[in-house]
Amino acid sequence: MKVGITGSPQAGKTTLFRLLTGMAGAKPGAGTSNLGVMEVPDERVSTLSETYKPEKTTYARIKLVDIQAHNGQEFLNEVRNLDALIVVLGCFMDEPGVQDSLDFMESMETEFYCADLASVEGRLERLKKNKAKPVNQMEIPFLEKCKEALDNEVALRDIDFLPHEMTLLSNFAFYSNKPVILAPNISEEHLTSGDYPGMEQISGIAEDRGYKIVPFSGMVEEEIESLDKESRIEFLETYGFTQPGTARIAQAAYETLGLISFFTIGSDEVRAWTIRLGTKAKEAAGKIHSDMERGFIKAEVVPFDDFSRLGSVKACRDKGLVRLEGKDYVVEDGDIINVRFNV
Template sequence: MRGAVFGEGGSGKTTLLMSLSALYGAEVSGKGRGGVVAVRVPDERVDFLASAFGSKKRSYVTVTLEEVQPGADALFDGQNLPLLKRSDFIILLVPQFPYSGGRVGEKTISQYVSGVLDEMCLSDYMVAEKRLERLVKEGKKDRERDLLERVVKALEDSTPLSKITFSAEENKLLAGFSFLTLIPMIVVVNVAEASREDPEIHSETEKVREKGLRALLVCASLEEEVMELPPEEREEFLREMGIASPAGERLLQESFSLLDQIVFLTAGPTEARAWNIRRGATAREAAGRIHSDMERGFIRAEVIHFDEFREFGDMAKAKSAGKVRLEGKDYVVQDGDILTIRFNV
């Protein structure tokens, strides 16, 4: 999973990345326009399986977050668009504290977010219109042209493409364009410590949610301070501040939910590993997530849910008890399933 942390200069992008880095023990890398942090998401199920199987290696789901700067003139430009379009999701930071520069100014949170969405629609419109003009010039009247005519009309009305229902075939046609407004987005309202309970900020954040967007309220500077404390003191400090869980933890949970991801597991003497995959994926698709040969030569999947396996702590015992079952290629993988793929190539 890859996310772009996008926002005005001084909005708190780096502070947010640094707090995530400290929370999960990940290093911030990258030079120039922005940093990159690769967060290994802790999973006690992987740890349990590694102990049960004597695995030499433990591999967790990794979420990579990249800081992306706005353009100097327009919000989106030739430098940041490629970075945004290769992302699975976008985190839009909206600063609500005194800072210099940027385009937020006197706009409310919801007004600023609406403005960003309008600019995203404009960026997508230019791409779609250019392609449509070429199809018209060539005299083509096909599915792509019909689809792009719908797309252009929606974008002219400042309607994000995420608001439109497309068929599976249409989504395949659209995939090559990497439209910004099809990329899921989380709005992170970054407030000053003194404004965490400001009713107007909470009201404006709710307006963002009413637009159909995910929105979180964080105080990145406070979170950074918390992460400077010894780990054993952090929970107590957060509790005293009335914060249920660290912003980084909430952000990752929201990302998984936004992308509708679940986790399945594999384990053996070499490695215990967590794999993320979209909810509703089949056993054969999960096999392909591990290796293309497994998907191509898929025969069956041995399946046991982690909760059942934990009762036995040993695969042989679980099999003897009849808890490990064989599933075909169309089996829908569940969160927490442990899979062993049978395949032949």
């Protein structure tokens, strides 16, 4: 999974990239895109780590790209292989700066509709010419449905596709099907006031398209970075927040990608493992080690909430709350899992 950060020039993209990846050396200006990995903050992992004091604590991670191009084919090439986009909006700026961000959004969406339309039309043309393969002919009504949406500037992510159409959709990397998170970069004074320049238009766009909005303040969060954890929380509390905006952006990206976490615990490592919603126990075990998938017997499962209530897995076991699940068990977000296997 790979998420891209984009937005108009000087909106604070590289600032957000640095905050999310901790890569202090990330280059601010034009050139090649910055590549990094962001940790997804998770209170549950922190709690497990405080309880078990392991040698190592590993949070969920997602690859992140600070996209340098702002438009055109170069921009589209960079976005093509990404799974989601975070659009930084320069709302700490004066009015023209805010307008640049709104214009960027509009032109990005238009580029996405046009690029998708070109793919759909190209594919339709080839299919109609080549009538030899009946399997591919089934694609035609699907592509016509896509074309109608795109002709009306409706994003493919907003179309209700039938199950067999969803399967076809997954074969394409359509731009307008990628999830988008809006991240207004706001000034310190607006952190407390509850509004910011451009808020009305941005909320309107988000509501219309189903985008999530997570405001943050690049400047304030860079200040917080240098504080220790306790002072950071104290500082944030003065603004009425319990965690930084960047943490909420990382979590929103994780969620919007349909990702959930299960946990493993031990004295060596407490770790969050990333799976897609709907993953079954045997496949989830394979994330940890291929032997665990191959030799899967059972998964011992404790939901994090039960753990949190009783304070330890042992206490859960004493109360009979550790469940034994088979290979087809659909893993839930927050399950603490111990895989029994034999190879």
